[in-house]
Amino acid sequence: MKSVKSMQRISIDPITRLEGHGKIEIFLDENGEVVNAYFQVPELRGFEKFCQGRPVEELARIVPRI
Amino acid sequence: MAKPKVAVYWSAACGGCDVKVLDTNEKILDIAAAVDLLFWPIALDFKYKDVEEMADREIDLCIINGGIRNSEQEHIVKLLRRKSKVVAALGACAISGGIPALANLYDAQSILDYVYHKTTSIDNFQGPLPQPEYDAPEGRLTIPKFYDSVFALDQMIDVQYYIPGCPPPPSLIVKALTAFLQGTLPPPPATVAGEGSVCDECPRERNREAKVKKWKRIAQFTPPADTKKCLLDEGFFCLGPATQAGCEALCIKANIPCEGCMGKPQGVTDRGSKMLSYIASLTDASTEEEAKKILNDVVDQAGLLYRFDLPKSLIGGRRKE
Ligand code: SF4
Ligand code: SF4
Numbered sequence: 001m002k003s004v005k006s007m008q009r010i011s012i013d014p015i016t017r018l019e020g021h022g023k024i025e026i027f028l029d030e031n032g033e034v035v036n037a038y039f040q041v042p043e044l045r046g047f048e049k050f051c052q053g054r055p056v057e058e059l060a061r062i063v064p065r066i
Numbered sequence: 067m068a069k070p071k072v073a074v075y076w077s078a079a080c081g082g083c084d085v086k087v088l089d090t091n092e093k094i095l096d097i098a099a100a101v102d103l104l105f106w107p108i109a110l111d112f113k114y115k116d117v118e119e120m121a122d123r124e125i126d127l128c129i130i131n132g133g134i135r136n137s138e139q140e141h142i143v144k145l146l147r148r149k150s151k152v153v154a155a156l157g158a159c160a161i162s163g164g165i166p167a168l169a170n171l172y173d174a175q176s177i178l179d180y181v182y183h184k185t186t187s188i189d190n191f192q193g194p195l196p197q198p199e200y201d202a203p204e205g206r207l208t209i210p211k212f213y214d215s216v217f218a219l220d221q222m223i224d225v226q227y228y229i230p231g232c233p234p235p236p237s238l239i240v241k242a243l244t245a246f247l248q249g250t251l252p253p254p255p256a257t258v259a260g261e262g263s264v265c266d267e268c269p270r271e272r273n274r275e276a277k278v279k280k281w282k283r284i285a286q287f288t289p290p291a292d293t294k295k296c297l298l299d300e301g302f303f304c305l306g307p308a309t310q311a312g313c314e315a316l317c318i319k320a321n322i323p324c325e326g327c328m329g330k331p332q333g334v335t336d337r338g339s340k341m342l343s344y345i346a347s348l349t350d351a352s353t354e355e356e357a358k359k360i361l362n363d364v365v366d367q368a369g370l371l372y373r374f375d376l377p378k379s380l381i382g383g384r385r386k387e
Contacts, residue, residue, distance in 0.1 A: 027204035055369075058370075061325055065080045
């Protein structure tokens with residue numbers, strides 16, 4: 001593993017032209033080569049939780065808003 | 067003359083509001099030609115950095131959809147507020163939390179726990195939850211802090227205009243943008259919608275004598291053969307009388323009771339209690355006990371009465387598990 005100090009970082013924040021939220025962090029070494037890249041999803045709404053216990057036919061009206 | 071500068075942003079949203087901006091069909095071309103778009107994540111490749119570099123009040127009109135669910139969204143809407151002369155909230159999520167605010171019935175911890183540990187589709191054998199900060203070998207990674215509740219946009223920043231709906235009808239988006247371009251927007255704060263309630267736009271007619279013995283679920287729904295019969299009178303939770311006009315009763319024309327996405331009509335403080343008073347007066351009971359029993363049979367009252375506006379409701383949300 002390269003030392004953290006020499007890592008250069010490129011942030012793509014936000015990623016665009018798609019439905020949803022995301023960002024990408026790319027780490028480069030001293031020669032400009034990609035060492036690692038992280039795709040992050042900075043979003044959660046929790047439909048999994050708040051759909052519980054609701055009448056099943058109402059879900060047809062709730063989940064289109066995911 | 068320089069074109070007005072416009073930005074569009076989404077926070078805790080589904081993308082439906084952005085799609086409705088595009089659903090203005092060929093008018094989108096006129097809109098695009100009439101303004102300079104400075105930021106619009108779903109459609110254009112501008113970054114948060116570009117917004118930070120703008121002068122204060124550089125944006126003439128900033129249209130924001132989605133509620134505020136995490137620290138990044140709070141940060142960006144506050145940044146956009148500073149960079150904008152006028153802010154408009156587009157859609158139920160921005161105006162009053164919307165569907166994602168049904169999560170306000172639970173706290174952050176129980177949502178995270180369910181989503182990342184308990185859903186049947188997840189295999190998180192080591193059990194970590196997303197952390198706001200994570201030290202990767204190459205450097206620190208950050209994601210926003212997930213808040214305990216969803217907030218409406220105007221609970222975070224000043225909002226001048228409201229364009230309601232979930233999603234808002236393209237006709238209202240065109241109406242608002244045309245007024246903006248012509249300089250004829252009403253004095254703020256103002257809602258760009260229709261006059262009165264959804265009942266005023268509905269082809270069905272309420273019968274003032276109607277009484278309901280049992281409230282039904284939409285699963286039991288077969289449209290009354292008489293297309294003039296009001297769905298509320300027939301025992302379905304149709305939120306028309308407690309919902310802002312402007313959608314032209316789209317759902318009811320498709321035989322679906324109104325779920326209230328246009329939000330509360332002007333002058334109403336708490337939409338759920340307003341609707342409940344209609345429901346109570348229609349309920350056919352001779353004693354209070356009987357009325358309570360009939361109403362208690364309704365499954366998920368919170369989800370029916372406050373589907374789009376828990377953050378703006380008097381009940382507020384949160385129930386103990
Ligand atoms: S108001 Fe409705 S259409 Fe707009 S972002 Fe929210 S859920 Fe989607
Ligand atoms: S309650 Fe619903 S069906 Fe009845 S008139 Fe109003 S909007 Fe139409």
